Amino acid sequence: MRKIEHIGIAVNDLEASNQLFEKLFGAPAYKTEEVASEGVKTSFFMNGPNKIELLEATNPDSPIAKFLAKKGEGIHHIAFDVADITAEIARLKAEGFTVLNETPKKGADNKLVAFLHPKGTNGVLVELCQEIA
Numbered sequence: 001m002r003k004i005e006h007i008g009i010a011v012n013d014l015e016a017s018n019q020l021f022e023k024l025f026g027a028p029a030y031k032t033e034e035v036a037s038e039g040v041k042t043s044f045f046m047n048g049p050n051k052i053e054l055l056e057a058t059n060p061d062s063p064i065a066k067f068l069a070k071k072g073e074g075i076h077h078i079a080f081d082v083a084d085i086t087a088e089i090a091r092l093k094a095e096g097f098t099v100l101n102e103t104p105k106k107g108a109d110n111k112l113v114a115f116l117h118p119k120g121t122n123g124v125l126v127e128l129c130q131e132i133a
């Protein structure tokens with residue numbers, strides 16, 4: 001893993017949170033995107049070298065809807081940039097981590113993504129991200 005790619009924050013109302021984070025960073029979201037397979041609508045902000053992903057649920061079965069119902073708004077996951085997601089999945093599996101999707105899937109912002117179960121990572125949902133060339 002090379003660096004934090006983004007921090008994902010679960011929000012109830014994406015439009016309201018877009019306005020809030022625009023005030024916080026002094027710049028608007030650079031992208032808004034729906035990822036139907038994850039049941040989310042996302043927007044992305046850059047603050048210096050740091051990237052924040054806001055996530056709103058688009059259906060009640062979405063991981064974000066479940067998280068909001070249990071824990072409320074807040075940090076949902078930390079995503080790490082990897083050069084070779086397939087190799088990283090194999091390495092982490094061999095280390096005993098529970099990989100939630102062994103086949104990388106299409107995420108937002110032109111990335112292939114995979115997740116590790118938070119029960120095996122001290123309660124933090126970890127996302128692996130590889131830029132699609």
Ligand SMILES: CC[C@@H](C(=O)O)C(=O)SCCNC(=O)CCNC(=O)[C@H](O)C(C)(C)COP(=O)(O)OP(=O)(O)OC[C@H]1O[C@@H](n2cnc3c(N)ncnc32)[C@H](O)[C@@H]1OP(=O)(O)O
Nearest residue numbers: 008035038042063066076100107108113115118123124125
């Ligand atoms: C936009 C695309 C992409 C990107 O490109 O960046 C994204 O970021 S998508 C983000 C949304 N997608 C995901 O989160 C996919 C991976 N997540 C999952 O597969 C599931 O959410 C889960 C982690 C397997 C949990 O699902 P499930 O078991 O069905 O839900 P429960 O509500 O029953 O939770 C079980 C257990 O896990 C705890 N939990 C759930 N989510 C988190 C979390 N984000 N961080 C920490 N802990 C989490 C939950 O509290 C439960 O714990 P207990 O109550 O103690 O059992």
Ligand SMILES: [Co+2]
Nearest residue numbers: 008053079127
């Ligand atoms: Co993410």
